[in-house]
Amino acid sequence: MTHVPSPMPDALDARATAAVLPWNALADEIAALLLSLRDSDAIHVPARIVMPLARDGALFCMPATDGQLAMTKLISFTPANAQTARPTIQGDIVVFDVATGERRLILDGPTVTARRTAAVSLLAARRLAPNPHGPLLIVGAGVQGSAHLQAFASGLGTREVWIASRSEKSAQQLVEQARQLGLQAHVATDLAAATRHCPLIVTCTPAQAVVLHDAPRDDAFVCAVGAFTPAMVELAPALCRDMQDRGRIVVDTQDAQHEAGDLLQAGIAVQGLPTLETVLAQDWPRPRTPVLFKSCGWGGWDLAATRLALRMARRQAAASP
Template identity: 65%
Template sequence: MTSLQDADATARALPYPELADEIAALLRDPSVMVPPRIVQALPGGGSLFVMPATDARVAITKLITFVPGNGARGLPTIQGDIVVFDVASGQRTGLLDGPTVTARRTAAVSLLAAQRLAPRRDGPLLIVGAGVQGRSHLEAFAAGLGVREVRVASRQAASADALVAHARALGLDAQRVDDADAALAECPLVVSTTPAQQVVLRGTPRDDAFVAAVGAFTPRMVEWAPEVCRDMAARGTLVVDTRDADHEAGDLLQAGIDVAALPTLADWVSAPRAVRGPVFFKSCGWAGWDLAAARLATRS
């Protein structure tokens, strides 16, 4: 029987700490196969993503659209679904809400990276960009790292205030900051989740900082100034989520960094090593993360 899960049911099936653990397990699973995703440009500036993946038990295809201008229409930026199949029988066994999986698995990947790479994990946490990904990262870092202090920066004060209110409802000490670059000096944990249409961060992260750069996931997108990326490459540690980042990590590619020479999150999961700060973790997305979510959701 096919399980059709709406946004709320999908979220309940994917607690952040457990999802981070499932992602780590997937990175150690030799049966996982993830072909390159298809990104089809759409008229008007949107994109259609087709992202299949499989392991020995579960196969998925993620079908979502990304339309940056949807905020002005009052619509979600990401829409679509993840179809889950049983490998042995080929039967469809589940349908998960695509935006919910995207938000939660992306934050869980950042959480796993912070668990393995962050020189300091106590915060304060600075979130730059107060949309869906800002909210999911806030929840993930609170649940998985125990962060209690949060600073929120957004070009729209109302969005920042709404995320601050959500953080306070979770029992966190939260406040809005109007200068994200200045806030870098007091925050060892930083997550950037902006629409990435232009550089929004030019400040220098602390020596003990962990940065999860999430917003830019194509070569043309960018959040961090090229000189900041080059500085962190010279004095710290750069890690990418997967080898797909070699041609998708806009922040690093536009800084002229040889992304193909950087280690991946899987490298750190399989062989932990010492970290030299600051740490810059570049996340671009991968269907394997959606497969991990499907594995967890269908096992619950």
């Protein structure tokens, strides 16, 4: 009997979206897109449109294309939802075929956002962390905290994690998730002690106030993802300047020059700082001094995730009975 592939679904929910974005493959796809930027005229990522909403919310529209597919992410960001059961990020990514204009797939926007953000951090840690084996300190126990926990456990082999959060309940929930993954996990009640113990640090909070004042280790890798506007901040200005003096600061893209609140509020000239693309294109050796990686987000990360998701969804449909 001839095998007839099952039709690919038109839309994927959060669970199905996560299934087509495995951590290591997603980090590799992001790296591949970055390495192709200088040789490809087809990749086009316009500046994202941000429309302010009430109560410090915003509506984001982020289009991109690689010449074969075109996508746009449309999501709302509602920080006030952090105090409720509703997610702070909601929306979708819609994928189109460039040649025909047909819609190919709809992905869950918050899931793509969480996974591509953590995968960018994973890629940066792979290349820039002086001591990539941990332990890991995560400051912020929300969606991004969970995503980074999974990404670092899967992609770096992290075995020990410490969780710091304003909410003891949220911290304990993430500790339990880590233990279910087979990790040694603890609530960090003394943040200063945790920074002395952990060479890997990720801050992924709502970025309404400074949450990290120090990263004293000479092999520290600090990945800051929570602040993505000039008014947002997670890192103390003194910490940013100290990392610049003792080691290196790398930003995800040049868009950080007008989005990286942590660095801008520290008075650091963001323009001219090396980007993740530079690190990959120049094949940097692993640093031996502290590194601060500042991530603000970019539509190209969503484009990379979309390309992988489309291939994976087609593969799954072809393998289905």
